[in-house]
Amino acid sequence: MRYRKGDGERSGLFTRRSLLLGGAQAVLLSALAGRLYQLQVIETQRFSTLAEENRINLRLLPPSRGLILDRSGQPLAVNRNNFRAMATSDRGRGIDQLVERLDQIFSLGEAEKTRLLRELRRSRNAQPVVVRENLGWEEVARLEFNAPDLPGVFIDLGQTRDYPEGELMSHIIGYTGRVADEDLAGRDDPVLQLSTMRFGKKGVERSLEDSIRGRAGAVQVEVNAVGRVVRELDRTEGQPGSNALLTIDLDLQRFVAERVKEHQSGSVVVMDIITGDIIAMVSTPGFDPNTFARGITQAEWRELLDSPERPLHNKAIAGVYPPGSTYKMVTALAALESKAIEPWTRLPCAGHLELGNIKFHCWLRGGHGSTNVVEAIAQSCDCFFYEAARKAGIDRIADVGNRLGFGRISDLGLPGESPGIQPSRSWKQEKLGKPWQHGDTFNLGIGQGFMNATPMQLAIMTARIANGGYEVQPNLLLASATPREELAPPKPRDKPTAPSLRFNPQHVALIREGMIQVVASGTANHLRLDAKGKLVEPQFRFAGKTGTAQVKRITERERDMGITQDQLPWHLRHHALFVCYGPVDNPRYACSVIIEHGKAGGATAGPIGRDVLLEVMKRDPSRRTDGFRKMASR
The missing domain is CATH 3.40.710.10 (DD-peptidase/beta-lactamase superfamily)
Known part of the structure; x- marks a missing residue:
């Protein structure tokens, strides 16, 4: 077999290409191995923590609002249990479809849909937002029936404000409502960011807001891939707000x-x-301040504003x-x-x-x-x-x-x-x-x-x-005091x-x-x-x-x-x-x-x-x- 000059050149070229390709592969494999080492060995703790955070959510618990009583101890503003529908966002994915589905179940209306979309998009760390409060048994049953198609939606037992005397004490006690941007001025309490939180808007509810609000608690929950709570891992109860004893008889x-x-x-x-x-x-x-506690409608609000007798005044x-x-x-x-x-x-x-x-x-x-x-x-x-x-x-x-x-x-x-x-x-x-x-x-x-x-x-x-x-x-x-705090009545003054x-x-x-x-x-x-x-x-x-x-x-x-x-x-x-x-x-x-x-x-x-x-x-x-x-x- 006769050797030709061109064959040697092609063989050298092939060898060089093989070496280059092999070197590139070696570099890539080394980089991959280095990256794997970095992820699995060097940064294992960091990614373990991130994975844990995806599995475990830390959620703030609104504190129980302090009671307001008259001078003889009769209740003027108390708390009652309240079934409410809650929803969590999955970093913005599928929110529009979720809200539309909730609208079919609860007939939310355009104003509530807009509010819910805004709060879900602004929600941090998968903090739940309120869909609807004061649910009746029929609404609870309807939501539970549709639960498999509603990722991140669940029923929560919370508290809402109740005013036993209604109109009689309305101007003194006032009422609570959703936290507005102007309510946050000068306050850095993170619990005010919760959609379930209520803030005093008028009367004593407003003037004593900082003392009767209380301090937030926290709960650790394990969630699955769609954000549904699997189990509760740990709970730290908040500190209830101070009770207030008014001078009113x-x-x-x-x-x-x-x-x-x-x-x-x-x-x-x-x-x-x-x-x-x-x-x-x-x-x-x-x-009636209870209309504000349960959520006043536009028609009710307009009737109060348009009344010539100025009932809100x-x-x-x-x-x-x-x-x-x-x-x-x-x-x-x-x-x-x-x-x-x-x-x-x-x-x-x-x-x-x-x-x-x-x-x-x-x-x-x-x-x-x-x-x-x-x-x-x-x-x-x-x-x-x-x-x-x-x-x-x-x-x-x-x-x-x-x-x-x-x-x-x-x-x-x-x-x-x-x-x-x-x-x-x-x-x-x-x-x-x-x-x-x-x-x-x-x-x-x-x-x-x-x-x-x-x-x-x-x-x-x-x-x-x-x-x-x-x-x-x-x-x-x-007087104002936290629950179970010792109180001594003042001496009469003449x-x-x-x-x-x-x-x-x-x-x-x-x-x-x-x-x-x-x-x-x-x-x-x-x-x-x-x-x-x-x-x-x-x-x-x-x-x-x-x-x-x-x-x-x-x-x-x-x-x-x-x-x-x-x-x-x-x-x-x-x-x-x-x-x-x-x-x-x-x-x-x-x-x-x-x-x-x-x-x-x-x-x-x-x-x-x-x-x-x-x-x-x-x-x-x-x-x-x-x-x-x-x-x-x-």
């Missing part, structure tokens, strides 16, 4: 609500003038009204403190007072003649207070008004409280860009014009006058510990005497008799001040025609006001009443204030401590 709250229910809209506040405890606070009409702290003649105590005290008048000073009333070409009328057409400050308060003489206001001046009146609680938010702590308006020179210049006029002072002297106040502020004013001029602040919380407002005690005593005469012989002398027509017992005698606040200005033509309040539409009628305190010999409680468009303070608001105050004095809730024992035993 539920039985008195019921009495007050029953007393004002015949009127379309109004508010009553009862306050302990020594401790500042709010014993009752009613705003009508109210709403807590009139006790957010409703602002001209205080009318109830403000005359401020004018009188300012005039006395500034020495613009003396206790014996008498001012004339001919039925009207003229300022330029404007007449300022007294409510009594013929006038009251000559009166001193006590008589003027008792008879509510407008002309006396026009002149007293002119003599005292706006600066002194505004100062006394501020010290008695007007024009500022109180320390009550409920969200949504209005500061009202205590007008002054600087206020008018800043808000309206106009200087203060003498006519403004006349209007302010009788609680009209720019002046407005809340029922809470009127109760505070009355309490500070009744206790001798001490800066008592309203309070809604008697003397104010608040700082003095530095009024002359003799001047405050004169104002109180004027209020006593209002009921004894003045504009509310019919209130000396109780609802049964019997003279009020001496130990329950009380003092008060009527007020009728104009909603619209009465024209001269209307005065001449003698148009009555009954002839006007409801929304144009005067507001009826009454403030009172008692007992007169040893004051303990103050009460303010405002009936919207109630026409006349003495006739409409007065009897309500009398009945409420008599009931409070007879019960004397300041002496009750049984709520502390009940709270400590829960």
Whole structure:
């Protein structure tokens, strides 16, 4: 066989290619072996952990929300068990199909479908989100029947908020709802990221949110490939939120609500003038907070918003009204403190007072003649207070008004409280860009014009006058404690510990005497008799001040025609006001009443204030401590 030159060249080329290919294969095999070594030996712990995390989920458990109780330990906000459908996402895969399937089972509606899609896509670490709460047995059975076709969907037993008293306590307790973005501001609690978590939206639920929310627990569960829980591995229970004992006396709250229910809209506040405890606070009409706990519908929400009676509006702290003649105590005290008048000073009333070409009328057409400050308060003489206001001046009146609680938010702590308006020179210049006029002072002297106040502020004013001029602040919380924490009831207090407002005690005593005469012989002398027509017992005698606040200005033509309040539409009628305190010999409680468009303070608001105050004095809730024992035993 003859050797050819080309064969050697081809053989060398083949050998070189074989070597190159073999070398490449060796490099690849070495890289593969190195990678396998890295994965199986060097990083075995890391991937073991990742695999374990795919198999085991750590889920936060919402804590049990603290209870809210009245001062006697009766429940106002509690928790009840709640079956709910939950779903977990598989890193975004198949979410749309899952939601469509759930819609077929529960008829979710477009709004709920959008919400569910958003929460499933945002869910971290396979944390479950709520599909629907408060499931009935039929819905539970339907979901269990379809369970094989619903990966990651399961039924959970949770808790939902329940409000046993419903509308009665709605404005005080408020309600809870889903956590919104604005609720997270300044809070880094991871439990708030849970879709099952509820957050206080109004009332005490909101103001005490951070203390009654509690601390989250955690549960370790083993899941299969589709995210369904196989078994629970470990559980750490959370810490329940603190229970809250309120100053409200539920039985008195019921009495007050029953007393004002015949009127379309109004508010009553009862306050302990020594401790500042709010014993009752009613705003009508109210709403049922349980509709928010179970999930309010769009139709229900729109009905509440569109109601002309504003049931969502807590009139006790957010409703602002001209205080009318109830403000005359401020004018009188300012005039006395500034020495613009003396206790014996008498001012004339001919039925009207003229300022330029404007007449300022007294409510009594013929006038009251000559009166001193006590008589003027008792008879509510407008002309006396026009002149007293002119003599005292706006600066002194505004100062006394501020010290008695007007024009500022109180320390009550409920969200949504209005500061009202205590007008002054600087206020008018800043808000309206106009200087203060003498006519403004006349209007302010009788609680009209720019002046407005809340029922809470009127109760505070009355309490500070009744206790001798001490800066008592309203309070809604008697105690807050975690379950089984030892509680000792506070010792009863009979003397104010608040700082003095530095009024002359003799001047405050004169104002109180004027209020006593209002009921004894003045504009509310019919209130000396109780609802049964019997003279009020001496130990329950009380003092008060009527007020009728104009909603619209009465024209001269209307005065001449003698148009009555009954002839006007409801929304144009005067507001009826009454403030009172008692007992007169040893004051303990103050009460303010405002009936919207109630026409006349003495006739409409007065009897309500009398009945409420008599009931409070007879019960004397300041002496009750049984709520502390009940709270400590829960």
